[in-house]
Amino acid sequence: MNHHTSRRLILKGLVASAIVIGFDVCERSWVTSASATSIFESLPALDGVVYTDNATLTAASVDFGNIVHRQPIAVLKPGSINDIVQIIQFARRHQIKVAARGQGHSTYGQPQVEAGIVIEMSTLNKIHFVGTDRVVVDAGVVWSRLLQQTLQQGLTPPVLTDYLELSVGGTLSVGGIGGATHRYGVQVDNVLELEVVTGTGQIETCSQWQNRHLFTAVLAGLGQCGIIVKATIKLIPAATNTRVFQLYYDDLATFTHDQRLVINDERFDYVEGQMIAKDTGGWRYLLEAASFYSPPNIPNKSLLLAGLTYTQGTEQIEDKTYFDFLNRLAPTVAFLKSIGVWSYPHPWLNLFVPNSAVETLVSEVAANLTLADTGQGPILLYPVKTKRFQLPLFRVPKGEIVFLFALLRTADPPNSSTVTKMLNDNRKLFEKNRDLGGYQYPVNAISFSFQDWKQHFRPFWRYLISAKRRYDPDNVLTPGQGIF
Incomplete structure (x- = not known):
């Protein structure tokens, strides 16, 4: 491809069927896929x-969940932020929907858009600046590369x-939770x-001190008010090593008691947990905790394990480099x-469970759950402190502590009946948790209605509505979430 062509667009393989995709306000006529070529010109x-070939469109209609498939009419691989401005203004004129796609790790078609335009953010991947307390990066940068650079x-x-x-950009749109959340909040808090770029096609800079209304509407805002194109993220000093403790429990209440203890006194830098299937049936519980350090300073094992009542003799302790620990899933x-x-359907479910209800809910689930119900996918269970959360659209239950309970299901065998059963189970478990005062962490494969979203965002529903009207008045952005 020559330079001139790459600065313009590629239009090939556009389907000739007359699917209505929008309304051209300039020509006052409906736009169909058959007439889209001339529009893009x-x-x-x-x-x-801009790509319109079948292979690129098909790829943009598949995500990690591999359950929902919505095919766009075009995919933009931007060479600059201004390309995103231009494509949103273009889409707004023609009343075509737009969605940004990061790494496509969503599980229920959230970054997809039927007969619309997908913006592949991965081509905006520059790390602009690493300072003593912050890094400035494009939204398409992946966290592994950012971490390697800052280290x-x-x-x-x-x-x-x-x-x-x-x-x-992907994780900042939903929240970004991890093992250090009990200390530092979620990624949006940092x-x-x-x-x-808003839904009106305007570039805006925002922070807690400048244009704060937009800042709080975009972080954990599920792409409804703007597309994040660049972020300045807080940095802290990094250790070089990690001592990892894996502590096993046979009793749920003892396990959650110790989890609460270690996040309250913050003896560990990192705390998570899992439900692990026993060979003999039933479940045991794993407290995964880590202490970050740089020699010659080393963690004090006795102090770190003091007062914990895990099953003696089952603990596993090992040392890794800081990066290898954080990148351990690779x-x-x-x-x-x-x-x-990896390409099987993934009907994931992530819930925030109220502290007061976690033992009841998890024990009820554990009593009937089998490995077939998760496709042997991991089950996470760990507490976080709500006082660390500063953004209004990141929704969690009331209380000082809440638990993340995540069934990261894989549909195995990968057929429609397995997927349907898992989706139905997700909905039932969501409703049970909701009735206990819980929330979903909205990265899930779960059917969600307008009323569900209204309940999810209250008491900030009116805030989100006003922000949507202000920054995306024509409702162009991110229809895959199904909020509006």
Whole structure:
């Protein structure tokens, strides 16, 4: 491809069937897929490329969940932020929907858009600046690369998700939870500034001190008010090593008691937990905790384990480098990809359970849950402190502590009946948790109605409505979430 062509667009393989995709307000006529070629030819010069070939469109209609498939009419791989401005203004004129796609790790079609335009953010992947307390990055940068870059200067983001091959823009749109959340909140709580393209096609800079209304509407805002294109993220000093403690429990109440204890006194830098299936049936519980350190200072095992009542003789302790610990899922993911399981449907469910209800809910689930119900996917269970959460649209139950309870299901066998059963189970468990005062962490494969969303965001529903009207008045952005 020559340089001139790459600055314009590629239009090939556009389906000739007359699917209505929008309304051209300039020509006062409905736009169909059959007439879309001429419309796209009216785009101004771009630094990136617009694709309409079947292979690219099909790829944009599949995500990690591999359950929902909505095919766009075009995919933009932007060469600059201005390309996103241009494509949103274009889509707004023609009343075509737009969605940003990071790494496509969603589970229920959230970044997809039927007969609309998908913006592949992965081509905006520059790390602009690493300072003594912050890093400035494009939204398409993945966290593993960001971390490798900051570690060269002995620095790290305070909170990282378990899987590091997610994009900055993607996790900031939902929250970004991890093992250090009990200390530092979620990733959105560690953002200093954003550059956003709104649904009106305007570039805005926002922070707690500048354009705060937009800042709080975009972080954990599920892409409804703007597309994050650049972020300034807080950095803290990084250790070089990690001592990892895996402590096993046979009793749920003892397990959750110790989890609460270690997040309250913050003896560990990192705390998570899992339900692990026993060979003999039933479940045991794993408290995974880590202490970050740099020699010659080393963690004091006796102090770290003081007062914990795990099953003696089952504990496992090992040392890793800081990066290898945080990137520990990479070998597992590589294996799952090599055997094809990574492409199976993933009907995931992530819930925030009230502290007062966690033992009751989890014990009820554990009594009937089998490995077949999760496809041998992991089950996470760990507490976080709500006082660390500063953003209004990141919704959790009331109380000082809440638990993340996540069934990261894989549909195995990968057929429709398995998927349907898992989706139905997700909905039932969501409703049970909701009735206890719980919330979903909205990265799930779960059917969600307008009323569900209204309940989810209250008492900030009116706030979100007003922000949507202000920053995306024509409802162009991110229809896959199904909120509006």
